[in-house]
Amino acid sequence: MKTRIFKLVMFMACLGACQQTKPPAVSFYYWKTAFNLNHTEANTIKANQVKKLYVRYFDVALSADGLPYPVSEVNLGHFPDTLEIVPVVYIKNEVMLSSNLDVAELAKKINSYVNSLSANSQLSYQEIQVDCDWSLKSRDHFMAFIDELGKITDKTLSATIRLHQIKYAQKTKVPNVDYGVLMYYNMGEINASNASSIYDKTIADLYTYTLGDYPLPLKVAMPIFGWGIHLRNGQVVGLRPKVTASALTMDAGFAALKPNFFEVKKDMLRNGTYYRKGDVMKIEAVSQVQLLEMAEDLGNYMKVDEIIFFDLDSLNLRNYEKDIFAQIRAAF
Template sequence: MIKRFFWISLFLLLASCSKNDKPIIAFYYWKTNLKFSKTEKEVLKDNEVSKLYIRYFDIGLQPQTKVPFPISPIHFYDNVQHFEIVPIVFIQNKVMLQSNLDVEDLAQKTIHLIDEINAANRIKYTEIQIDCDWSLDSKNNYLKFIEQIKKLSHKKLSATIRLHQVKYFKKTKIPNVDSGVLMFYNMGSIAPDSLNSIYSREISEKYLKSLKKYPLSLDFALPIYSWAIHIRNQKVLGLRSKLNFGELKKDKKFEQISPIFFRVKQSNYKNGVYYEENDLLKTETISSEDLKEMADDLNDNTAQPPKEIIFYDLDEFNLKNYEKNIFKQVISCF
């Protein structure tokens, strides 16, 4: 009887731990004007989302002076005070490549602008996230910048981490942050071939085993966006975001010639872009099965379970491509 009680108690304890240890669902918000659509509000409510990672501004270089400056700061049109907000600053790598970069000054100005935006919108925050795909040549400035942000902000600090920075961390180094977010997308090159540049299991498998050796605690960011690659004469002209592929199938100026390729039958303008006859559009999407596959692979290879799964990004255009409970299905894989 005592043994039976012990095993029942253990089962209930493990079941409880399993439930409580599931990662939370969070989203990135990457538009310049924050105003939630009806669909976006429903997704936030249905998934009990309490935390949003919001891009506040980019940092680039002024063309003439090569001085760092903020690009397209966000404007809030909806109240977000009932969410935990994490401001994100995306820094172009070319900023960190500047040999004469005043790292402390840039850190001070970055924090000042974050505080200005928060004060204007009555937003309280406890964490900052820095997004930068730093390289071997820029790592010294980047690591110093992280140190300054941590020192001056007195906030929790997180940073985005790419797959190559996980595998080769002894060379790329690890920023002095409290945690990282592994960006589990944009794995391949933007090319006219048939490979998906957003996600490739074949590519990811080359990096996944490195996760258990990575010393920094990681959460995971998964993609829910799509785009088309515009190709002419086997050369990439650019990325075409927010193309409705269903509408493209009905457009008589285009013809679908394979599951992922469309050919332009007649020269035309679409969404302000000129398409010449015989141009190609290569569609790249992420299916629900892709998301669950990613989650399974990450769960099998991580040293410790993530606290959050962050989906990139919260946009009605993206959300309509998935069934209602997909986000809960994904976190159930962990």
């Protein structure tokens, strides 16, 4: 705990005087349930001198009887010795909203399970990252949980931070962690409008000017993922991950309506999902130009020593030029 306080004091002392002296390091989130790097993913790690992977170990949800439990645990398999692993635990906000939540017990169970999964794969780790989009209603439980986890682990402790939690830090509070990761995506509403929910510069500009005021050192997470928003009668049916405009252009079951919108031409099944004639698929993705724009904007307001891209998947990587990560590093 004393170490975290010292780091915070030192960060505040240099805030404003710090300048970006060298390009940030490149890291990735790994969000699949089984760890198995393919050729494209392994080459991307090597080409960008990636030293660290933030691996989602498991999610925490509420069971039918209202108790927290782990879901979608990762099968780590063989993890390369050349990479540092950072276990990431995603906690659904519903857990923190539970009125009978025992935060101390939750912290103990999460810490124990992270240890167990790592030991089973003979992996060592030096950090735990908690990913939770806490709200004003769940704030007190979340902050208490972070305090309890900090008491029982000797590892570095980090947490993901959203833009609204930075701008309104006095209300949302600041978790007692070593550093935060600014999630610079998922900014808007998932709906049928022309606007993207993943990245919208107009929305981002409402928050970025406050980044220098946040009392925690920050790394940055940037999006290289995309998805389809399945619409029916203008209402969201669900999200369809890894669906691209180019794939739908080649699919005879879809017809282009306008840029990034495709209409379903007949009742059909695609990858286990039922589509009704007249349904619409809205495609959202972040272009290479937008990624560079994001880097430039962020660099105007904060010093960044590490960018964590979400997420390492060859289906995402193929949408960008091979040197995109070097370009983004240079833009800061």
